[in-house]
Amino acid sequence: MSTTPNYETATPGSPEAVADFSDNHNSMINRIQHALHVTPSLVPLIVLILSLIIFGLLLGSKFFSPFALTLILQQVAIVGIVGAAQSLVILTAGIDLSVGAIMVLSSVVMGQCTFRYGLPPSIAVVLGLACGTFVGFINGWLIARVKLPPFIVTLGMWQIVLATNYLYSANETIRSQDIAKHAPLLQFFGEKIKIGSAVFTYGVIFLVLLVIFLSYVLRHTAYGRHIYAVGDDPEAAELSGVNVKGVLISVYMLAGLICAFAGWALIGRIGSISPTSGQLANIESITAVVIGGISLFGGRGSIMGMLFGALIVGVFTLGLRLMGADAQWTFLLIGALIIAAVAVDQWIRKVSV
Amino acid sequence: MKKLLACTALTLAAMTGTSYASEITACLITKTDTNPFFVKMREGAEAKAAELGITLKSYAGKVDGDHETQVAAIETCIADGASGILLTASDTSSIVPAVLQAREAGLLVIALDTPLEPINSADATFATDNFLAGELIGQWAAAKLGDGAATAKIAMLDLGISQPTVGVLRDQGFLKGFGIELGDPNKWGDETDPRIVGNDVTAGNEEGGRKAMENLLATDPGINVVYTINEPAAAGAYEALKSFGRENDVLIVSVDGGCPGVENIKDGVIGATSQQYPLLMASLGVEAIHAWATEGVKPAPTPGKDFFDTGVALVTDEPVDGVASIDTVEGTNLCWG
Numbered sequence: 001m002s003t004t005p006n007y008e009t010a011t012p013g014s015p016e017a018v019a020d021f022s023d024n025h026n027s028m029i030n031r032i033q034h035a036l037h038v039t040p041s042l043v044p045l046i047v048l049i050l051s052l053i054i055f056g057l058l059l060g061s062k063f064f065s066p067f068a069l070t071l072i073l074q075q076v077a078i079v080g081i082v083g084a085a086q087s088l089v090i091l092t093a094g095i096d097l098s099v100g101a102i103m104v105l106s107s108v109v110m111g112q113c114t115f116r117y118g119l120p121p122s123i124a125v126v127l128g129l130a131c132g133t134f135v136g137f138i139n140g141w142l143i144a145r146v147k148l149p150p151f152i153v154t155l156g157m158w159q160i161v162l163a164t165n166y167l168y169s170a171n172e173t174i175r176s177q178d179i180a181k182h183a184p185l186l187q188f189f190g191e192k193i194k195i196g197s198a199v200f201t202y203g204v205i206f207l208v209l210l211v212i213f214l215s216y217v218l219r220h221t222a223y224g225r226h227i228y229a230v231g232d233d234p235e236a237a238e239l240s241g242v243n244v245k246g247v248l249i250s251v252y253m254l255a256g257l258i259c260a261f262a263g264w265a266l267i268g269r270i271g272s273i274s275p276t277s278g279q280l281a282n283i284e285s286i287t288a289v290v291i292g293g294i295s296l297f298g299g300r301g302s303i304m305g306m307l308f309g310a311l312i313v314g315v316f317t318l319g320l321r322l323m324g325a326d327a328q329w330t331f332l333l334i335g336a337l338i339i340a341a342v343a344v345d346q347w348i349r350k351v352s353v
Numbered sequence: 354m355k356k357l358l359a360c361t362a363l364t365l366a367a368m369t370g371t372s373y374a375s376e377i378t379a380c381l382i383t384k385t386d387t388n389p390f391f392v393k394m395r396e397g398a399e400a401k402a403a404e405l406g407i408t409l410k411s412y413a414g415k416v417d418g419d420h421e422t423q424v425a426a427i428e429t430c431i432a433d434g435a436s437g438i439l440l441t442a443s444d445t446s447s448i449v450p451a452v453l454q455a456r457e458a459g460l461l462v463i464a465l466d467t468p469l470e471p472i473n474s475a476d477a478t479f480a481t482d483n484f485l486a487g488e489l490i491g492q493w494a495a496a497k498l499g500d501g502a503a504t505a506k507i508a509m510l511d512l513g514i515s516q517p518t519v520g521v522l523r524d525q526g527f528l529k530g531f532g533i534e535l536g537d538p539n540k541w542g543d544e545t546d547p548r549i550v551g552n553d554v555t556a557g558n559e560e561g562g563r564k565a566m567e568n569l570l571a572t573d574p575g576i577n578v579v580y581t582i583n584e585p586a587a588a589g590a591y592e593a594l595k596s597f598g599r600e601n602d603v604l605i606v607s608v609d610g611g612c613p614g615v616e617n618i619k620d621g622v623i624g625a626t627s628q629q630y631p632l633l634m635a636s637l638g639v640e641a642i643h644a645w646a647t648e649g650v651k652p653a654p655t656p657g658k659d660f661f662d663t664g665v666a667l668v669t670d671e672p673v674d675g676v677a678s679i680d681t682v683e684g685t686n687l688c689w690g
Contacts, residue, residue, distance in 0.1 A: 068571055074596075075564060171387040173559070173613050176588060177620050192596065199596065270559040271592040274585060275387070277560040279416070321568040327514050327554055 036348045040293040041305030043344055047291075047337075048308045048315065055319035063322055066198035076314035077203040078103075078269060079284045080307055081262040083292075084210055085255035086285040087306045091218070092231040092251050093298025094143065094150035098135065099259050100281025101161035106132040106263035108165055111174045111273035114183045121185040129260045135161055136256020140249035158282065169275040176271030190268030203265040207307075210258070215303045227251060231298030287334065288313060291341045295349075312337065377646040378408045379639060380430035380438045382423055384467075386413035389611060390631050391441065393689035394465065397632035398439065401639040409639070410435070417557075420444040427451045430460065437461035437642030439635065445518060446470040461645040463652070465634045467519055468660060477641065477652045478660035479634045483522035483608070484529075486627035487580075489667040489676060490606035491530020493625045494578055496673035497604060501577075502532065508569040509541065509552040510562060510581040510590055516540055520582050523608050524552075527580045550576050555586040562589025570597055581607045584614030584626060591622045612688040615668055619681045625669035628679075631689055634663045 036042055056064040063069075082099045089096040110128035113119045119127070135157065142153045179186050189203035218224035226247050229237035238244045262281075267273055292309025294301025313334055320330045381398045383391035395411050402409035410433070412426035420443050428451070430438050437460050442448040445467060452462050452474050464475040472478055495502045509527075512520030524541040528549075536543035542552045550573045555561035562581060570576060570593065579594075581587040587607040594600040600622075607614060610628025617623045641652040655662040667676060668684035679687075 062571070071567055071571060075567065166387040171389060171392070173585065173588075175613050175616060176592060177617070177622065190592075190596075201596075266560075269592075270563055270589055271595075272559050272585075272588055274559045276558050276585075279556075318568060318571065321553065322572055324551065324572075 033348060033350075036344075039302075040295075040300060040348070041302045041308060042293075043341070044292045044305050044308035044312060048312050051312060051315045051319070055315060055322075059319065059322050063319060066196055068318065068322075070198045070200060070204070072311065072314040072318050073204045073207075074199065074201055074269070075318065076288075076310045077201065077207050078262055078266055078278070079281065079288055079313070080207045080310040081203075081210060081265055082259055082281050082285040083288040083306045083310050084207075084214055084303060085258035085262070086282075086289050087292075087294055087301070087303045088214070088227065088251050088258075089150070089255050090231075090286075090289050090294055090296060091227050091298060091301065092248060093234075094231075094248070094252075095154065095286070095296070096139065096150070096252070096255055097154040097282045098139065098157040098161055099255065099262075099285055100278040101158050101165065102132050102135050102256055102259040103263040103266060103281055104275060104278045105135070105161050105165040105168075106260035107266050107273055108169045108263075108275055110186055110264065110267065111179070112169065114186065115174055115178070121183040124183070125185065125264060128263060129257060132256040132258075132260025132263065133253050134256070136253040136259070137249065139256070140252030143252065144245040144248035165275050171275050173275070174273040179267070179272065186264070186267045186273070187271065188268060189265040190271065201268065203268050206261070206265060210261075211303055211307045218303060223247075223250075228299050231300075233299070284313070287338060291334075291337050293341060293345060295345050296342075309341075376406070376408055377643065378410065378433060378435040379642045380426065380433075380435045381409060381411045381635070381638075382426045382430075382438060382440045383411070383413045384417045384419075384423075384441050384443050385415070386411070388417070389689060390466075390609070394441070394631040394635040397635035398639050401636035405639065405643045407639060407643060414443055418443050420447055423448060424451045427455050431455050431458045435460060436646035437463065439463050439465050439638040439642070440475070441466045442469055449474045461642055461651065463638045463641055464660075465638055466629075466631065467517075470518065472659050477654065479638050479641075479652075479663055480660050481629035481634075481665050482658070482660075482662050483519050484526035486608045486629065486665045487523040487526020487528075488530035489526075489627050489665065489678075490580070490608065490625050491527040491532075492676045493530075493667060493669060493673055493678070494527075494580075494604055494606050495531045496676060497624065497671065498578070505531075505548050505578045506573060506576045507531070507533075507549050507578045507580065508566065508576045508590075509549060510555050510565050510569075510579060510586050511541055511552050512557055512582045513554050523582060524580065527606070531578075555582060555589065557583050558585045559589035559592070562586035563593045564589075566590035566593035570594075570599075574599075577603050579603055579605045581605060581623075583607060583609045584611055584617060584623065587614070587623050587626075588617060591617075610666075610668055610684060610688055612685065615681050615684040615688045618668060618670060618684070624671065625667055625678070626684075628666050628668050628684055628687060630663050630665075630687070637661070637663065 085099055106128040109131045110124045113124035113127050114121050139157055142148050143150050192199050192201045226242045229242055230244050230247050234244050288310035289306050291312055292305035317330050414422045455462050462475045464478040466480050468478045469475050521541050525538050533546045551569050553565035553568050555565045579590050584607045587605050594603050604624045607623050607626040614626050644650045654660055667678040669678050670681050672678045
């Protein structure tokens with residue numbers, strides 16, 4: 001009896017090829033991963049459409065009406081505008097925690113200039129916008145020139161701006177009726193166009209135009225590409241001739257200006273000028289940005305995605321309310337969405353092309 | 354250098370400690386120092402303290418719900434040797450251990466505006482009867498609607514999902530006043546009456562008021578009575594109604610009696626509001642601490658209630674039979690903020 005084992009008999013079943021590192025780019029998963037890498041706003045768009053369909057099926061015409069759908073637009077208008085500012089900052093691998101505070105302070109400045117100093121509303125608006133831009137400039141200067149981390153700078157600025165807002169306004173609300181009587185220009189973004197039962201406020205139209213404009217700038221202008229380059233790798237950008245500091249400062253100033261516009265739109269939305277509003281705008285804008293697939297590490301994502309992200313939150317909020325669910329469920333689901341969005345982002349980053 | 358600084362600080366602390374020992378010190382701890390309600394409260398307390406020769410130290414949380422800062426403030430007051438604390442608690446049950454610690458140290462603790470849980474954790478509570486405040490606007494709304502009350506569609510714009518006591522009391526008071534059967538009176542949202550379209554939360558500001566009103570109008574566009582937790586929320590709800598073109602056929606009621614709120618009644622934005630008196634709460638509180646420090650007497654609650662009622666009045670320009678009210682002229686004289 002032969003006791004020598006015949007190892008060779010086992011070989012025919014084993015793979016013949018050795019050390020094959022070429023990836024199979026044609027598999028379904030890889031193609032999806034690649035498509036998402038190229039168009040990061042695809043994921044939030046799909047989630048948005050799915051959530052619209054699901055709530056539409058569950059709630060029927062109550063939800064799937066021009067009226068309810070445009071109501072969602074109105075409800076996300078402010079967060080969307082602030083989110084646009086936040087997107088620009090996050091694309092440079094920064095973060096701006098002071099967005100909501102800048103928004104409120106700008107609206108208060110507009111109100112106080114009109115009602116305390118008796119300036120014409122148009123000048124008050126310009127001063128409000130200038131105020132937002134100036135706060136953005138301080139942020140940008142501290143980050144780009146003094147080289148402080150954006151998180152710390154804007155964390156500090158958030159507190160400073162909010163405190164300034166309360167001290168300056170004495171936390172007094174300016175009533176809607178007074179504004180309508182003396183300075184209707186401040187409520188400009190609350191004007192609306194009705195098409196059937198669909199209602200579009202100027203604030204909503206401004207949001208859409210702003211997002212289209214910014215996505216054009218980001219994609220098709222040198223300045224826009226510089227923003228991506230700075231967020232992706234500031235040193236490489238510097239070496240290829242991008243004025244990194246200039247870009248950073250201008251991005252924070254632009255963000256401040258957009259937040260000031262959000263402050264103007266806020267007056268249109270709530271009618272009055274209230275120093276206590278917009279407390280959560282920074283968190284809500286970051287939520288929209290993250291769900292919208294913009295990478296918190298900078299350099300990747302599109303501003304369209306942010307708009308979809310904001311809309312997803314709006315759809316969930318109204319949809320769940322119409323279903324009569326406890327408001328806590330909305331927070332729970334949005335929390336899950338945030339984590340899922342970042343998980344997807346990490347997965348997309350692994351793509352090999 | 355560091356040592357020197359520390360020594361100086363210690364000496365200073367010791368010096369101030371001795372110089373204050375002879376006078377009476379009282380602490381006022383509010384939820385925030387930005388809400389006009391608390392600003393007015395502080396003004397009332399400061400005026401009374403100056404009159405009685407008491408040193409008043411004010412502390413406040415950064416935002417409504419900032420519990421840690423309030424606990425730190427209580428500890429500071431104990432260390433400071435204060436005679437008493439006036440407190441509007443952000444977190445009514447979690448603050449209790451800190452309050453008990455102060456009482457054990459011999460301080461008189463008076464809860465202003467917001468009762469603690471349980472209410473007897475404080476030596477006394479000086480507050481608006483929030484249930485009564487709600488009841489008054491409920492009765493007014495029902496009387497105003499007359500026969501229509503039986504088919505009313507009511508939106509309830511509450512404070513927050515954690516259901517703070519003040520919000521629950523006003524909500525439940527309103528429903529009782531309107532003639533709706535309550536479920537558990539310690540929480541809102543469990544009523545089965547079909548006249549209630551729904552509850553939503555506003556965080557007590559314009560933005561939240563508008564959004565909550567929009568959500569409820571999307572649920573049922575036929576809403577014709579709106580209860581709001583306070584006047585900023587009512588102003589926000591009015592904006593939502595205006596964008597729906599419904600501002601003239603909906604009755605909004607509220608609680609607070611702040612000056613912008615009373616103005617809004619004059620302008621027909623709000624139908625009626627229950628006015629409360631923060632200035633009175635604070636000045637009575639300072640008097641009580643003075644009495645405690647000089648004579649050792651604790652304040653007694655209003656007979657039949659477990660707190661000292663600082664009063665509430667219904668403000669409206671459209672009085673109805675059977676509900677006592679004051680008009681906006683008088684309301685403006687008494688308003689705060």
